[in-house]
Amino acid sequence: MKKILSLILCSVCCGVTTAQTYTLEQLKDSALQNNIAIRSARHSVDAAQQQRREAFTKYFPNISGTGLWFNANKGMAETTLNLAENMPPELGASLAQMLPAEALAALANPISISMMKNGTIAGVTAIQPVFAGGQIINGNKLAKVGEDVTRLQLQLSENEVEKTTEQYFWQIVSLQEKMKTVEAVEALLNDVAKDVDVAVRAGVAMRNDLLQVQLRQNDVASQKLKLQNGLSLVRLLLTQYCGLQDSVFTLNYSTEAASPVSLKQDHQQALASTAEYQLLGKQVEATSLQRKMEVGKNLPTVGVGAGYNYHNLLDNDHTFGMVFATVSVPISDWWGGSYAIKRKKIEQQKAEEQLADNAELLKIRMQKAWNDVEEAYQQILIAQRSIEQAEENLRLNRDFYRAGTSKMSDLLEAQLLYQQSCDKQTDAYADYQNKLLEYRQAVGQ
Numbered sequence: 001m002k003k004i005l006s007l008i009l010c011s012v013c014c015g016v017t018t019a020q021t022y023t024l025e026q027l028k029d030s031a032l033q034n035n036i037a038i039r040s041a042r043h044s045v046d047a048a049q050q051q052r053r054e055a056f057t058k059y060f061p062n063i064s065g066t067g068l069w070f071n072a073n074k075g076m077a078e079t080t081l082n083l084a085e086n087m088p089p090e091l092g093a094s095l096a097q098m099l100p101a102e103a104l105a106a107l108a109n110p111i112s113i114s115m116m117k118n119g120t121i122a123g124v125t126a127i128q129p130v131f132a133g134g135q136i137i138n139g140n141k142l143a144k145v146g147e148d149v150t151r152l153q154l155q156l157s158e159n160e161v162e163k164t165t166e167q168y169f170w171q172i173v174s175l176q177e178k179m180k181t182v183e184a185v186e187a188l189l190n191d192v193a194k195d196v197d198v199a200v201r202a203g204v205a206m207r208n209d210l211l212q213v214q215l216r217q218n219d220v221a222s223q224k225l226k227l228q229n230g231l232s233l234v235r236l237l238l239t240q241y242c243g244l245q246d247s248v249f250t251l252n253y254s255t256e257a258a259s260p261v262s263l264k265q266d267h268q269q270a271l272a273s274t275a276e277y278q279l280l281g282k283q284v285e286a287t288s289l290q291r292k293m294e295v296g297k298n299l300p301t302v303g304v305g306a307g308y309n310y311h312n313l314l315d316n317d318h319t320f321g322m323v324f325a326t327v328s329v330p331i332s333d334w335w336g337g338s339y340a341i342k343r344k345k346i347e348q349q350k351a352e353e354q355l356a357d358n359a360e361l362l363k364i365r366m367q368k369a370w371n372d373v374e375e376a377y378q379q380i381l382i383a384q385r386s387i388e389q390a391e392e393n394l395r396l397n398r399d400f401y402r403a404g405t406s407k408m409s410d411l412l413e414a415q416l417l418y419q420q421s422c423d424k425q426t427d428a429y430a431d432y433q434n435k436l437l438e439y440r441q442a443v444g445q
Contacts, residue, residue: 020249024169027242031165034243038161041154048147055143058136061128061305068121075114116313123309127326130303133296142289149282155275159441166437168238170430173253175231177426182224185419189217192411195402209408216412257380257432260373265443267366273444277362280355287351291344298337300329362442369439376432383425390418 022030032038129136193213200210232247239247271277303326310319330337397414400406 020244020246021252022244022249023252024166027169027238028162028165030242030244031161032158035161035241037157038154041150041157045147045150045154048143048150052140052143052147055136055140058129058139061126063124063126065124066122069119071118072116075117077115079113080110119311119313121309121311121313123307125305125307127303127305129301131299132301133299135293135296138289138292138296142286142293145282145286145289149279149286152275152279152282156279159275163434163437163441165238165242167434168234168241169251169253170433171234172231172238172251173255174426174430175227175234176251177255177429178423179224179227179231181419181422181426182220182227185415186217186220186224188415189213189220192398192415193217196408212408212412216415255429257377257429260377260436260439263373263436263439264370265366265445267363267443270366270443271359271362274362274442275444277355277359277444280351280358284348284351284355287344287348291341291348294337294341294344298330298334298341300327302327366439366442369435369442372435373432373439376428376435379428380425380432383421383428386421387418387425390414390421394418 193210196210196213200207235247235249238244239249304324305326306321306323308319308321310317312318394411394414394417397406397411401408401411
């Protein structure tokens with residue numbers, strides 16, 4: 001019997017599923033791992049790393065191998081030799097005494113020579129750049145700047161993902177808190193409806209009072225339905241955005257709002273830590289390097305090299321090694337190059353001016369974000385005072401109605417004011433949390 005009860009309890013416990021509980025930080029981490037925009041930004045960082053490594057290879061020798069085999073319809077080097085014409089008279093007199101007449105007659109005939117009708121050529125060459133006008137050094141620096149830019153863009157993408165996740169989070173919190181308020185109002189109206197129904201039956205209250213309560217109950221039921229649908233939709237959005245497995249979950253949060261005074265930063269000092277300002281600085285650095293590279297294109301390039309070659313052009317295998325130096329001096333390119341350098345200099349100046357101008361705009365954005373934080377916090381304090389006043393107003397009107405010195409419409413209006421005060425506090429708290437995030441991101445935290 002005990003075994004049977006144990007099996008039944010085990011099956012019941014296994015059939016019960018508990019909803020997963022998430023904190024805001026857990027949801028942010030999940031969104032950063034699963035969001036497509038973040039994955040795309042990380043791919044850009046990886047590509048920039050490969051580009052930087054590619055630029056680093058330019059410091060090393062450029063090794064190349066060549067090979068050629070050919071077979072022509074006739075020799076590429078052909079000539080005719082006439083020994084008699086090119087022979088000095090003294091040599092001719094000596095040969096006339098030494099050689100027979102037939103041999104002397106053969107020397108008088110022209111001889112045709114044909115070479116290199118077919119053959120094979122192969123070689124390996126290594127060239128080490130010695131001076132390239134700073135193009136290699138500046139190219140590597142520019143690749144490093146490009147990598148830094150992609151990392152900063154990744155940070156901005158992460159900020160946007162965190163912002164969206166937090167907005168969904170506090171939207172759910174706001175809807176849940178409003179649902180609690182609606183349920184509390186629903187319970188209050190149920191109590192009032194019972195009291196009014198008893199009073200109507202006793203003949204001490206008009207049926208119109210009961211109808212007003214019932215109409216208000218219908219209105220609250222409609223609000224509750226809208227809240228349920230809205231909550232379900234936002235849960236689905238957060239589930240998709242964060243890559244969660246199930247939309248049935250609970251959130252771990254606190255509704256206490258601490259004073260933001262300790263969070264304020266020195267905006268001038270915080271400027272350098274913001275991703276937007278650093279991106280502007282990288283733009284200035286990039287245009288400076290591009291100008292230097294443009295200058296380098298118009299400077300001489302020097303390289304040294306070594307090679308090992310083989311050929312059989314003269315019908316025998318021949319190998320040889322060699323060392324060499326190359327110097328390339330652009331001459332006519334300076335005409336167009338001088339204008340290109342001026343253009344790059346103008347682009348650098350433009351980037352520097354944008355940096356100075358946008359730095360001021362970023363500080364203004366920080367100040368506005370801080371003003372929004374202070375305003376949101378004050379809205380919470382006002383909403384808290386409104387709730388206290390609305391609670392007292394509701395209590396008094398309920399007592400007055402029971403005493404017969406107040407109308408039902410006054411009681412229902414007091415209840416509505418109480419609900420609106422609770423909803424305002426909920427919205428103010430969610431807005432305060434979003435404004436805090438915006439300020440932290442604005443100051444580079």
